[in-house]
Amino acid sequence: MKALRCSQHGGPELLTVENVAAPVPKAGEVLVNVKAAGVNFPDALIIQNKYQFKPALPFTPGGELAGVVTAVGDGVTRVRVGDAVIGFTGWGAFAEQAVLPAEGLIPMPEGMPFEIAGSFLMTYGTSWHALKDRAQLQAGETVLVLGAAGGIGIAAIEIAKALGARVIAAASSAEKLKICRAKGADETIDYVREDLRERLKALTGGRGVDVVCDPVGGKFTEPTLRSLAWRGRLLVIGFADGEIPRLPLNLPLLKGCAIVGVFWGDFLKREPDAAAADLRELSRLYAQSSIAPLVSLRCPLEGAGDAIEALMKRQVMGKAVVLP
Numbered sequence: 001m002k003a004l005r006c007s008q009h010g011g012p013e014l015l016t017v018e019n020v021a022a023p024v025p026k027a028g029e030v031l032v033n034v035k036a037a038g039v040n041f042p043d044a045l046i047i048q049n050k051y052q053f054k055p056a057l058p059f060t061p062g063g064e065l066a067g068v069v070t071a072v073g074d075g076v077t078r079v080r081v082g083d084a085v086i087g088f089t090g091w092g093a094f095a096e097q098a099v100l101p102a103e104g105l106i107p108m109p110e111g112m113p114f115e116i117a118g119s120f121l122m123t124y125g126t127s128w129h130a131l132k133d134r135a136q137l138q139a140g141e142t143v144l145v146l147g148a149a150g151g152i153g154i155a156a157i158e159i160a161k162a163l164g165a166r167v168i169a170a171a172s173s174a175e176k177l178k179i180c181r182a183k184g185a186d187e188t189i190d191y192v193r194e195d196l197r198e199r200l201k202a203l204t205g206g207r208g209v210d211v212v213c214d215p216v217g218g219k220f221t222e223p224t225l226r227s228l229a230w231r232g233r234l235l236v237i238g239f240a241d242g243e244i245p246r247l248p249l250n251l252p253l254l255k256g257c258a259i260v261g262v263f264w265g266d267f268l269k270r271e272p273d274a275a276a277a278d279l280r281e282l283s284r285l286y287a288q289s290s291i292a293p294l295v296s297l298r299c300p301l302e303g304a305g306d307a308i309e310a311l312m313k314r315q316v317m318g319k320a321v322v323l324p
Contacts, residue, residue: 036118139164
């Protein structure tokens with residue numbers, strides 16, 4: 001079978017498509033024919049050896065997929081050959097076939113296309129866990145979304161609106177903000193051309209925002225922490241800017257606010273029943289058209305490295321999807 005391979009750590013230009021032996025499921029595992037695999041920021045980190053998980057070289061990147069079960073290992077009863085499934089792999093999804101534990105699979109929602117299913121799990125799962133569980137977002141509260149035109153950002157806008165919140169979307173261009181408004185954002189900020197703190201003061205009457213959804217990090221995190229309202233919550237989701245910010249810890253004291261970590265991958269492993277319940281709720285919202293994932297880039301395996309590079313350069317709005 002064909003697979004995208006990382007044989008040395010570095011940029012996406014080092015990735016190659018190779019013919020490798022098809023995997024065989026062991027006890028408790030499932031073999032899936034990959035129909036679609038979402039491209040996410042952790043894919044860019046893992047090939048550079050900068051992520052929490054560090055697979056041995058050579059390996060196949062790709063953290064999420066949708067496909068059809070073609071074989072099951074001993075003891076697997078929860079899925080059968082022929083089932084359409086969504087799976088979280090960590091790595092291994094950018095290939096024609098992938099093996100993963102049966103407990104890492106969920107049924108694909110009826111009527112959901114493979115390209116949506118293959119790019120749905122990480123961004124919407126993360127954003128739901130962040131806003132509903134970690135932030136305990138309430139209807140009527142105000143949410144600021146940074147990097148709002150990216151995969152996490154679009155998901156956060158839609159989920160926050162579904163939960164009854166007011167959403168302020170911040171992104172780096174007029175084109176990106178147009179997408180954010182189309183996805184339901186009430187207000188927008190171009191944080192390249194506008195002063196982020198001053199705009200937030202104006203949009204909230206000086207009160208500040210209740211929740212910040214931050215997958216960006218870098219220079220934008222501290223001004224948003226300073227823009228939180230009393231009892232506000234700063235959701236630390238990732239560092240797409242490339243810099244992990246150092247924050248003055250007197251601010252949480254003075255504001256009575258919280259800095260809250262969001263690590264959906266570990267949540268999935270540590271609390272699988274809660275994660276499964278979240279995904280059932282997201283499937284319901286999709287069926288009701290309350291959320292509509294945006295796929296703006298589709299490519300074959302040979303284009304997966306270019307898709308990762310586009311993501312690193314923040315050129316992807318919504319999600320990029322690899323179609324083996």
